[in-house]
Amino acid sequence: MEDYLRYIPHTEEDVRKMLQAIGVKRVEDLFETIPAEFRLSRPLNLPGPLSEPNLLRHLQGLESQRPPHFLGGGAYQHHIPAVVSHLASRSEFYTAYTPYQAEISQGTLQAVFEFQTLMCQLTGMEVSNGSMYDGASSLAEAVLMAHRITRRKKVLVSQAIHPEYRKVIQTYIDPEEQEILLIPYQKGEGRTDEDVLVKSLDQEVSAVVVQNPNFFGVVEDLQTIAERVHQEGGLMIAGFNEAIAYGILRSPGALGADIVAGEGQSLGIPLSFGGPYLGIFTTREQFIRNMPGRLVGETVDLEGKRGFVLTLAAREQHIRREKATSNICTNEGLCALMATIFLSCIGKHGLRELALMNLSKAEYAKKAASRIGGCRVAFSSPTFNEFVLEVDGAPEKILERMRTEGLLGGLDLSRFYPELDHHLVVTVTEMNTKEEIDHWAEALEKVLNPPLSPFSKGG
Amino acid sequence: MVKAMGKIKDNGLIQDEPLIFEQGGEGRKGYSLPEWDVEELEAKQFIPLHLLREGLDGFPQLSEIDVVRHFTRLSQWNYGIDSGFYPLGSCTMKYNPKINEEAARMKGFASIHPYQPESLVQGILRLMYELEGYLAEITGMDHVTLQPAAGAHGELTGMMMIRAFFEGRGEKRRRALVPDTAHGTNCSTSAVASYQMTEIKSNERGVISPRKVAEQMDENVAAIMVTNPNTLGLFEEHLPEIAEIVHSKGGFVYCDGANLNALMGIAKLGDLGVDMVHLNLHKTFSTPHGGGGPGSGPLAVKKELSPFLPIPVIEKEEGGYRFNDNRPRSIGRMKAFYGNFGVILRAYAYLLSMGAEGLKRASEMAVLNANYLMMGLKGSYYLPYDRPCMHECVFTDRYQEKHHVSTLDIAKRLIDYGYHPPTIYFPLVVKGALMMEPTETESKEGIDRFIETMIVIAKEAEENPDLLRQAPRKVKVRRLDEVMAARKPKLKWTGDREDNNQ
Numbered sequence: 001m002e003d004y005l006r007y008i009p010h011t012e013e014d015v016r017k018m019l020q021a022i023g024v025k026r027v028e029d030l031f032e033t034i035p036a037e038f039r040l041s042r043p044l045n046l047p048g049p050l051s052e053p054n055l056l057r058h059l060q061g062l063e064s065q066r067p068p069h070f071l072g073g074g075a076y077q078h079h080i081p082a083v084v085s086h087l088a089s090r091s092e093f094y095t096a097y098t099p100y101q102a103e104i105s106q107g108t109l110q111a112v113f114e115f116q117t118l119m120c121q122l123t124g125m126e127v128s129n130g131s132m133y134d135g136a137s138s139l140a141e142a143v144l145m146a147h148r149i150t151r152r153k154k155v156l157v158s159q160a161i162h163p164e165y166r167k168v169i170q171t172y173i174d175p176e177e178q179e180i181l182l183i184p185y186q187k188g189e190g191r192t193d194e195d196v197l198v199k200s201l202d203q204e205v206s207a208v209v210v211q212n213p214n215f216f217g218v219v220e221d222l223q224t225i226a227e228r229v230h231q232e233g234g235l236m237i238a239g240f241n242e243a244i245a246y247g248i249l250r251s252p253g254a255l256g257a258d259i260v261a262g263e264g265q266s267l268g269i270p271l272s273f274g275g276p277y278l279g280i281f282t283t284r285e286q287f288i289r290n291m292p293g294r295l296v297g298e299t300v301d302l303e304g305k306r307g308f309v310l311t312l313a314a315r316e317q318h319i320r321r322e323k324a325t326s327n328i329c330t331n332e333g334l335c336a337l338m339a340t341i342f343l344s345c346i347g348k349h350g351l352r353e354l355a356l357m358n359l360s361k362a363e364y365a366k367k368a369a370s371r372i373g374g375c376r377v378a379f380s381s382p383t384f385n386e387f388v389l390e391v392d393g394a395p396e397k398i399l400e401r402m403r404t405e406g407l408l409g410g411l412d413l414s415r416f417y418p419e420l421d422h423h424l425v426v427t428v429t430e431m432n433t434k435e436e437i438d439h440w441a442e443a444l445e446k447v448l449n450p451p452l453s454p455f456s457k458g459g
Numbered sequence: 460m461v462k463a464m465g466k467i468k469d470n471g472l473i474q475d476e477p478l479i480f481e482q483g484g485e486g487r488k489g490y491s492l493p494e495w496d497v498e499e500l501e502a503k504q505f506i507p508l509h510l511l512r513e514g515l516d517g518f519p520q521l522s523e524i525d526v527v528r529h530f531t532r533l534s535q536w537n538y539g540i541d542s543g544f545y546p547l548g549s550c551t552m553k554y555n556p557k558i559n560e561e562a563a564r565m566k567g568f569a570s571i572h573p574y575q576p577e578s579l580v581q582g583i584l585r586l587m588y589e590l591e592g593y594l595a596e597i598t599g600m601d602h603v604t605l606q607p608a609a610g611a612h613g614e615l616t617g618m619m620m621i622r623a624f625f626e627g628r629g630e631k632r633r634r635a636l637v638p639d640t641a642h643g644t645n646c647s648t649s650a651v652a653s654y655q656m657t658e659i660k661s662n663e664r665g666v667i668s669p670r671k672v673a674e675q676m677d678e679n680v681a682a683i684m685v686t687n688p689n690t691l692g693l694f695e696e697h698l699p700e701i702a703e704i705v706h707s708k709g710g711f712v713y714c715d716g717a718n719l720n721a722l723m724g725i726a727k728l729g730d731l732g733v734d735m736v737h738l739n740l741h742k743t744f745s746t747p748h749g750g751g752g753p754g755s756g757p758l759a760v761k762k763e764l765s766p767f768l769p770i771p772v773i774e775k776e777e778g779g780y781r782f783n784d785n786r787p788r789s790i791g792r793m794k795a796f797y798g799n800f801g802v803i804l805r806a807y808a809y810l811l812s813m814g815a816e817g818l819k820r821a822s823e824m825a826v827l828n829a830n831y832l833m834m835g836l837k838g839s840y841y842l843p844y845d846r847p848c849m850h851e852c853v854f855t856d857r858y859q860e861k862h863h864v865s866t867l868d869i870a871k872r873l874i875d876y877g878y879h880p881p882t883i884y885f886p887l888v889v890k891g892a893l894m895m896e897p898t899e900t901e902s903k904e905g906i907d908r909f910i911e912t913m914i915v916i917a918k919e920a921e922e923n924p925d926l927l928r929q930a931p932r933k934v935k936v937r938r939l940d941e942v943m944a945a946r947k948p949k950l951k952w953t954g955d956r957e958d959n960n961q
Contacts, residue, residue, distance in 0.1 A: 002816075002817075003812070004812055004813045004814065004816075004817030004820065004821075005817075005820075007553075007554055007556060007745075007812075007813075007817075007821075007899075007900055008817075008820055008821060008824050008899050008900060009900070009901070009902035009903075010824050010827070010899075010902070010903065014902070014903040015824075015827065017903065018827055018828075018831045018903060019827070021831060021834055021835070022827075022830045022831055022834050023834075027823045027826075027827060030823070030826050030827060030830055030847060031725055031726075031826065032847070033693070033694040033696050033846075033847060033849075034694055034696070034725065034726050035696065035699065038699065038726045038727075038730050038731055039725060039726055040724060040725060040726060040727065043724065043815040043816060043819065044596055044597060044723075044724050044815040044818065044819070045596055045815070046593055046596060046597075046810065046814055046815040046818070047593075047811060047814065048810070048811040048812065048813060048814030048815070048817070049811070049812060049813055049814030049816065049817045050811045050812055050814070052558050052812070055558065055562075055808060055811055055812055056558070056561075056562075058811065059562050059565065059568075059808065060565070060567075061582065062567075062582030062583065062585060062586050063565055063566070063567020063568060063582055064567045064568070064571045064575065064579055064580045064581075064582055064583055065567070065579055066566065066567065066570055066571065067579070069572060069575070071572045071574050071575065073574055074795055074796075075572055075573050075574070075796070077570070077572065079492070079493065081489075081490065081491070083489075083523060083526055083527060085564070086527075087526075087527065087530040087531065087534070089560070090530070090531065090534040091539050091540075091541035091542075091555075091747075092534040092535065092537040092538065092539045092541070092542060093533075093534050093537060093539070093749070093750055094539070094555075094560075094747045094748075094749050094750065095539030095540040095541045095542075095555050095747050095748070096537050096538060096539040096540075096748065096749075096750040097545070097547055097550050097552060097748045097750070097751070097879075098748070098750070098751040098752075099750065099751065100547075100882075101538075101870070101874065101879065101880055102936070102939050102941075103871070103874055103931050103934045103935070103936055103937070103938065103939070104536070104537065104538040104874055104879065104931075104934060105536075105537055105538065105750070106533070106536035106537070106935045106936055107532075107533035107534050107535065107536040107537035107750075108533075108537055108750040108751065110476075110478070110533055110536075111530070111533055112751075113478070113950075113951070113952070114478060114479050114480070114952070116950055116951050117478075117480065117517070117951035117952045118518070120951050121515060121516065121517045121518055122515070127950050127951070128950070128951065130751065131751075131752070133608035133609065133612060133794055134608065134794050134795055134796075135795060136792070136794050136795035137608070137612070137793070137794050144651075162795065164792055164795040164796070165795060167770075167791050167792040168791070168792045168793065168794060168795065170791055170792075171619065171769070171790055171791035171792055171793060174653045176653075177653075219506050219510055221507075221510065222510075223509065223510075246512070247515070248502045248506075248511055248512060249506070249510060249511065249512060250509070250510050250511055250512040251512060254512070255510075263795075270569040270570065270801070271569070271570055271571055271572050271573070272563070272568065272569050272571070272800050272801040273568065273571045273572075273573050273580065273583055273796070273797070273800040273801075274573030274795070274796025274797050274798070274800055275573075275608065275753070275794070275796055275797070275798055275799040275800050275801065275802075276608070276752070276753030276755075276799040276800075276801050276802055277795075277796075288948065288950075294751065295948070295950055296950070297944040297945070297948050297949055297950050298944070298949040298950075299939050299940045299941065299943050299944035299949075300939070300940055300943070301936040301937040301938060301939050301940070302937045302938050302940070303937055305936055305937070306936075307935075307936035307939045308939075309939050309941050309944050311941065311944040311945050311948060311950075312945055312948060313945075314945070323647075323650070324646075324647035324650070324651075326647070326651065327611045327614065327615060327644050327647035327648040327650075327651045328609070328611060328612075329609065329610065329611045329643075329644050330609040330610060330611070330741065330748070330751060330752040330753075330754040331609070331751055331752045331753075332608075332749075332751075332752045332753045333749050333750045333751030333752045333753075334747075334749030334750060334751075334752065334753060335749075335752070335753060337530075337749075337750065340479075341526065341530055343518070343519070344479050344489065344519050344521060344526045344529070344530075345489040345490050345521070345523065345526050346489070346490045347483075347487075347488065347489060347490065347518055347519050347520045347521060348514065348515045348518035348519070348520050349488070349520070350488070350489075350490035350492070351515060351518065352514070352515065353492060354490075354492055355502075356499065356500070356501075356502060357492060357493070357495065357499075359500060359502060359505070360495075360497050360498060360499055360500040361497055363500055363505065364497040364498070382505045382506045382507070383505075399576075403576070408572075408575065408576070411574050430492060430493050431493070433493070433496055434496035434497050435496075437497075
């Protein structure tokens with residue numbers, strides 16, 4: 001009992017002396033400013049306290065099983081080098097607050113500066129902030145920023161972006177200021193329908209939001225879209241879920257994006273049931289003062305030595321208060337550090353090879369699937385490490401049966417796209433071995449084309 | 460032959476460390492990928508050439524030990540709670556228990572995909588559902604969402620819910636009242652959520668008076684956003700009366716719960732008339748701040764506001780827990796997936812380790828420490844509100860001003876003595892604020908030493924003020940030129956060559 005005292009060092013003697021110094025008799029006297037009728041007379045109804053061993057036992061009872069899986073959709077299983085978790089576990093990093101006092105926060109500050117540089121290189125943009133909450137809120141903030149810049153009302157949002165991101169944008173915008181128009185995807189190709197997009201473009205459009213690769217894993221042609229939106233004076237916002245793709249894909253900046261907002265979880269951050277992840281936000285230099293989020297800049301100290309500080313705070317909540325570009329304050333600093341360490345290890349050639357391996361394995365799985373009766377690759381466009389499979393039968397049932405074969409075969413698309421009610425998104429990363437992919441194909445074959453038994457009625 | 464280029468310095472253990480981009484070389488490797496067990500394909504077989512990149516210009520090429528030394532050195536220029544006393548006001552820099560870190564790394568949590576079928580993640584859903592219940596109990600609220608990723612995100616969620624509540628009734632309330640002792644984010648949150656803000660001035664006792672609120676309150680005000688205890692470390696003693704005034708005109712009371720560390724098991728905000736409150740798990744519930752996140756900002760609300768909670772919500776049914784997306788009055792989603800689960804899990808572990816009595820003890824000792832610190836510094840620094848405080852206290856530099864020494868100088872001098880400075884120049888209601896929050900995890904000896912140091916610094920301000928003005932000296936870098944950083948922003952490494960990243 002009272003094991004919690006390991007976190008609270010006061011002995012009874014300490015408490016006595018401290019009360020005496022303050023000039024009160026009892027600890028309760030310190031709370032006299034709280035009106036008596038509101039002070040609790042009964043203890044809170046909470047479990048515990050648990051000892052450390054008991055806590056661990058309890059938590060082990062809550063852990064989930066981890067069958068091999070082919071899940072993606074905005075969260076990806078990639079190998080995290082041991083270096084990443086070891087270095088990010090240095091408590092000088094993880095037990096520090098936001099680096100308000102630059103002289104004793106140079107570690108965090110230099111790392112964020114390096115992160116900003118890496119994000120500019122990866123996305124082909126000129127400036128990056130220090131991170132956002134996640135890909136979805138980052139994309140939503142990009143839409144708000146485009147409105148601040150253009151003061152135009154309409155936003156064209158591709159239906160092929162992550163459906164949850166779309167919902168977050170919807171929540172973030174003020175419907176009196178901004179209006180979302182959904183641009184459909186081309187049925188056979190899974191790409192954003194450029195014809196519809198071009199027809200919807202006019203001088204009231206503040207931005208076009210396209211994700212690359214999109215939620216179907218399809219590689220979009222940002223260049224054409226960017227050219228068209230720029231002709232009308234709007235901005236191109238490029239989103240992404242899977243940062244590894246940029247090991248081979250041309251950067252959104254090079255294709256004409258004005259704001260790039262996406263998810264960096266793939267860069268060394270554990271799946272952790274959906275968070276914490278890493279919102280990435282980069283843009284062009286001309287929009288720097290409209291950007292949300294923290295920025296680290298290089299400067300010198302009074303001896304002329306290079307150092308780093310939080311800068312351009314005049315955009316931020318603690319200075320501008322109600323005129324701030326965003327209310328974001330605490331962001332995802334440690335996740336940005338993890339991405340920085342990850343990219344430092346993986347480097348220039350590693351990221352490319354990793355991306356190729358993802359592509360190659362996904363193509364291998366695609367090929368295997370194309371040999372199976374009762375399913376087909378739904379979209380003809382090129383993909384990166386995930387693809388949509390159309391199946392004969394209810395996807396929910398098929399996935400459930402694959403589960404009895406010991407794996408999670410993909411993501412049921414119908415929960416996001418009612419019209420894609422026979423469709424799965426299948427994600428294959430470097431973590432899925434050939435053996436695992438073969439097993440996946442066998443399971444799929446077995447479920448779709450069950451071997452005839454004397455008792456089955458066929459079909 | 461190696462030649463000395465004049466760059467070798469005898470800095471001892473404060474090592475110089477160039478940027479990651481200024482090290483390594485072509486062909487050096489720090490990664491290990493799985494074996495190629497499928498055919499290696501070429502991207503251009505599948506993807507049109509104009510959508511493929513040539514390379515990753517500027518990207519590092521290092522071996523593993525280069526990376527390890529780089530980030531180890533960087534970490535040594537940092538200061539965390541594990542390094543020493545961190546009295547950063549309103550940030551509740553308490554000890555971050557190590558067992559929580561281990562819990563977050565357990566494979567059955569850390570490696571779980573958010574789209575794993577519900578039937579396979581029942582333990583995780585139970586954990587989240589239970590934590591929601593515990594936070595509701597601590598705050599005296601009815602329902603909790605764990606979705607917001609940080610305190611300010613929780614605020615935004617709350618203010619959007621209030622907006623949805625009024626819009627659902629065909630009302631357009633566009634005003635929000637924010638006291639001058641509230642947190643900085645409150646103002647920007649109300650602006651982002653499209654409210655016009657009216658500031659309420661605190662009175663001579665440092666708290667809000669019901670009369671001031673009554674003057675501003677009308678049927679166009681959606682909510683008042685209070686911070687309790689406020690940023691002066693004072694309990695808003697008239698809150699119940701203020702809540703009545705706001706409620707009588709149909710408005711809501713939003714509470715910024717960043718300072719909850721003073722109140723656990725002592726009083727429930729719900730009993731005081733608060734309708735919604737966000738919590739900072741990375742403050743009150745011991746999860747590490749990570750040098751600027753990730754945090755977690757759950758929002759607790761009264762029944763009346765529950766229908767507007769973001770989706771999905773976790774429900775307990777016969778046979779297990781599930782996510783419910785089908786909530787027609789919900790404001791929608793605030794982020795992808797379900798919240799910063801890794802942070803939520805740490806807070807859950809902390810809460811179970813503490814139990815009801817541990818949490819109450821934590822609040823009691825946090826308030827004891829703050830009052831003890833306040834008494835210890837009273838003669839040496841000016842205390843603008845000389846009355847018992849809650850979990851933090853606010854001093855100013857008024858006594859030091861005559862020696863031309865400012866709050867900034869005092870803060871920087873503390874670094875030379877091995878401390879993290881307090882929050883400075885906040886709250887704005889006092890000039891030159893030094894806002895100190897010791898938290899309950901600091902021992903009496905530790906606070907005694909800090910008090911002694913602060914007294915020494917006050918003396919130095921009189922006798923040798925240059926020591927303060929020149930501080931800090933014993934650090935990696937001296938005071939930095941922030942004006943230059945803002946005037947000519949350099950936000951990334953550009954190296955010698957032109958930026959050419961296609």
